[in-house]
Amino acid sequence: MIIQQLHVESFRNIHSAQLSPGNGLNLIYGHNGSGKTSLLEAIHFLGLGRSFRSHLAQRVIQEGEDKLQLFSRLAAGDEEHKLGLRRFRNGDTEVRMDGERIKKLSLLAEALPIQLITPESFALLFEGPKARRQFIDWGAFHSDPSFYLNWMNVRRILKQRNQLLRDKASYQQIAFWDKEFLRYSTAVTEIRKHYVDSLNEQLKGIIGGFLPQVEVRVSFTQGWDSKTDFAELLQTQYERDLAMGFTVSGPHKADLRLRVGTLPAQDALSRGQLKLLVCALRIAQGKLLQQQLNKNSIYLVDDLPSELDKQHRKLLLQELVETNAQVFVTAIDPAAISDSLNFPPDRTFRVERGEVKVIE
Numbered sequence: 001m002i003i004q005q006l007h008v009e010s011f012r013n014i015h016s017a018q019l020s021p022g023n024g025l026n027l028i029y030g031h032n033g034s035g036k037t038s039l040l041e042a043i044h045f046l047g048l049g050r051s052f053r054s055h056l057a058q059r060v061i062q063e064g065e066d067k068l069q070l071f072s073r074l075a076a077g078d079e080e081h082k083l084g085l086r087r088f089r090n091g092d093t094e095v096r097m098d099g100e101r102i103k104k105l106s107l108l109a110e111a112l113p114i115q116l117i118t119p120e121s122f123a124l125l126f127e128g129p130k131a132r133r134q135f136i137d138w139g140a141f142h143s144d145p146s147f148y149l150n151w152m153n154v155r156r157i158l159k160q161r162n163q164l165l166r167d168k169a170s171y172q173q174i175a176f177w178d179k180e181f182l183r184y185s186t187a188v189t190e191i192r193k194h195y196v197d198s199l200n201e202q203l204k205g206i207i208g209g210f211l212p213q214v215e216v217r218v219s220f221t222q223g224w225d226s227k228t229d230f231a232e233l234l235q236t237q238y239e240r241d242l243a244m245g246f247t248v249s250g251p252h253k254a255d256l257r258l259r260v261g262t263l264p265a266q267d268a269l270s271r272g273q274l275k276l277l278v279c280a281l282r283i284a285q286g287k288l289l290q291q292q293l294n295k296n297s298i299y300l301v302d303d304l305p306s307e308l309d310k311q312h313r314k315l316l317l318q319e320l321v322e323t324n325a326q327v328f329v330t331a332i333d334p335a336a337i338s339d340s341l342n343f344p345p346d347r348t349f350r351v352e353r354g355e356v357k358v359i360e
């Protein structure tokens, strides 16, 4: 998917901006606080119906305004679509694709696959498994249409199961839910496992280019010992689950392990190398989606130059450009990007106090 036109209204400090991005690399530059990240955030909001910076969607609505509005003209091959989103202060969201109301935000994510890389993306490696699980599930969701429903069912049953555990229910009562829990958990795990295997293939080439001296291993842990039968485990862990008041093992504990030799990647790599690793993971996801479904992701890279030397900026930009996807990168100093390119960006935008201007 490619954004051909974008109209942003009342989004953080952007009062009104209209732009026609290029199909390839788009450079967005400006001083601190000018609104560069807000522009990326607006694209992300359009693709997912939520911000990557704030849990409270109201915070992104411009102060003094009662709603934000985002409109876009999208193209995928010969297809053209119009996608619009309105978010009101009272929390209501209205999304329309080609004039038709979209009720499920998952359909939005399907239409506009977005790969986000921000200075905070390190969370993928440092913080708890949630961010890494979300990373796997992004791919599982896009690569297998049955994933979403299976995962929703796992979450639904898990909620019920945990409630029963807190209510000190008998094993018989819990076992009633475990049959279904087992069925959906197995489906989710198979899809995730298959996805991580395919991702690893993509990743090898990219990491080889970014971090040639380092051998990074990416492995999937499913949330319980893979040698143990899950049905049996649920039964034997009943007492423990009861004592804890929640289900200790299961697909909700799945994780992605990133190791260099015997060490966790975050202990073995420098900050710049970690950034490259996160970028490699995101690019591999985008490439895989391209291969599997012939769908192009949109890459949003906030503050691309930070932490990277010129050679690595060059490598990263080259890899992004080679995806043939639409890419939006921000930088304070435009030279930090253009100096690392052998050609000018497709389009350059300057942001100043919330105003977005194309640089001819």
Ligand SMILES: Nc1ncnc2c1ncn2[C@@H]1O[C@H](COP(=O)(O)OP(=O)(O)OP(=O)(O)O)[C@@H](O)[C@H]1O
Residues within 6 Å of the ligand: 011, 012, 013, 014, 030, 031, 032, 033, 034, 035, 036, 037, 038, 039, 059, 060, 061, 062, 063, 332
């Ligand atoms: N709801 C809002 N209404 C109005 N302005 C806002 C709102 N939320 C944030 N802002 C302001 O928007 C400005 C733009 O912030 P943004 O993070 O997009 O800048 P940036 O160009 O990415 O800066 P940096 O280079 O420092 O990361 C900030 O000055 C912030 O105070």
